[in-house]
Amino acid sequence: MPTDVQERPAPISPPLMPDAPDALALPAPPPPTPHRDRGFTLWTAWVLLAFSFILFCTIVSSAGYTAWTYRTTATTVQQAQLIVRAPIEQITWQRCGRTVFERVQDGQQLQPCDRLRVDSSVGYGQAATLLLFDQSALDLWAEADVQLVKLDTTRWNNNQQQVVVRQYGGYVRYDLKADQPFEQVRFAVFVYDTLIELAAGGSYSIALAPTERTLRFYDERESREQTIDIAVREGSAQITSHGEQLVLQRGQRAMVDVAGALSPVRPAEWQLLRDGSFTAFTEEEYNNTTIPPQQQPQLVRADTWQVFSGPADVEPGFFQIAPVCPHHPAQLPCPPDSTVPAVRFIRTGTQTSSFVTGIRQTLGVGQAGIDISEYPGLLFSIQLRVREQSLDLAGERGSECPAMVRFLHKRGSPLDAEQERVLCFFTSRVPGAAPRRDPGIIYVEVERDMWHTFTVDLRSPGWIPLARYLRSVDVYANGHDYDVQVARVSLLGLQINADERYRIPIVVDPSNVTDDANSR
Known part of the structure; x- marks a missing residue:
């Protein structure tokens, strides 16, 4: 039997849903086009070209700067x-890198790092000179010890000159040449950790002096056993020590102690006599110097002035210390706060033979004398009063003066004979009367019982202008009866002429005396 059953269409399956992440993914970029490929390549080429150009310019600039730097800073060792x-x-000298000192040869060349040393027994005066390439000179005295650290000049131009020296000891004078052809000129001296920079065209001195105080550091600094004395004749010097700075001008000096501290600026002068005011010892301690130490070794004696007298077979004179008022009118009483100690040489009793009473100071360490060759000025001054003088003028021999000063010196080398220059102060009962003159003695008339201040530059003609060594200074009285007072004796060594600093005229006419003093 036929059935009217219609065939149902098969159900359509829904499309498969993609996974959630795949659904959110960006679409793939479209394939590149030929136009974009050409643009990217062109951009890359320009970048590479620019980078290459910059690199090329950098290399060329660096090479040029290096060449310029070398040309401007390259130095030549002098x-x-x-x-x-x-x-x-x-x-002696020490080669760079060596430990042994060798004997030098006159005229030999020294290079940076070489060291030069002068023995302490060399005597006085200049022992050696280092003549630098620019004609500057370093003059070395006894015990001088210097090392050349740097002697440089720029090779291809006139930009810079550098000289660096290290000084270890002694006395050195630096005479620097002016008008150098270089734009920048540096001259530096190191002493311990102190830096001293010297201006070109100047004249300077640096001395290391021993001291009783020693300072030892526990870091990298050197131990200090010497003070540094810097003086300026011409030019200017800048001192740097432990962060402190000090500038010295012409005619000034300063010191650096063992701790590195700078002293105040002071005049470039040195007091060569000790205890010129007679305050260091008592009258008894001065007189104790007449007793030999072998006889009484425990006796306290003065170590500045020594009392002397003679001859022994006549009635003696005496040495005393008395308070005086040199600047107070004699007719008025002397206020106690105005008094100063004075040496008194006195001999009474209507004596008929001459007798010397005086004091002597022998100069230098170990009483060996001092080198005075570096002092263009030697300013001597003394205050005195002749209260009594039995002999008129300077006596029959011209050497019996109530107040006398004697300078014992040598002119040239240590082998020279000792010479003396003597100064005689006298009074006269007859105004204008001239004393009998003794060759080698300079005479100065003073008014009796009046204080006089006498000042003279010993470098003046007729005194000791060429002396390089001073052994001792004597102040004494010679005659029959006398009563003399002496106060404030001073001898200043000056780095410049005394007449320039103090305007000191020549107070006596030494025409009767030759330049050569009498040999002793």
């Missing part, structure tokens, strides 16, 4: 020539 002025065996 040398110094040694001129020996003392016995050659007393001067």
